[in-house]
Amino acid sequence: GQQVMQIPQYQHVQEGEDFTTYCNSSTTLSNIQWYKQRPGGHPVFLIQLVKSGEVKKQKRLTFQFGEAKKNSSLHITATQTTDVGTYFCALSNFGNEKLTFGTGTRLTIIP
């Protein structure tokens, strides 16, 4: 099956610091989605990337799809306590009807 590496597994940052999580695939992807799961909650869709080299922004969040469509990153600028949670990438190959979720990066904020 498809290998989905997401790093780091855990990240502790001071409030106001930046945060980045990376998602890497062993195969070329058709698209990638990002989800956020708050502690005790369920995953919620954030964004989808489709094009090679695509960059999308949502306020302090910046999402990037690699040129080779094998990796992606999520960067949060000036973290806030509301950013706490686990961030998952979810990958899809061409013609595949399933999403494969990464292992997630758990972000904790030190006030």
Place this chain on the structure above:
Amino acid sequence: DGGITQSPKYLFRKEGQNVTLSCEQNLNHDAMYWYRQDPGQGLRLIYYSQIVNDFQKGDIAEGYSVSREKKESFPLTVTSAQKNPTAFYLCASSMRATGTDTQYFGPGTRLTVL
């Protein structure tokens, strides 16, 4: 108020008993999914269904069974054959079963087998 409901939120069962987790959606989505999440782990796909009366095994289907008799409902049965059933179970749905459709998740059921 549209969405996905799962009940109950917490479920306790004795070892050796089968248990069925419910999942209902009123989003008119064709596709539905069941995932398992263990502490500190990602989501692993158990079963998914693209349409009524059809379902496919995911990556960890052993010890589980599903049915899809209605578009709105996709119950999951955790059988006694599942060796380590204690986990957080998440149901999701999407418009279609493609890798580009957004998945909407229910609140989850936390199953503990004693």
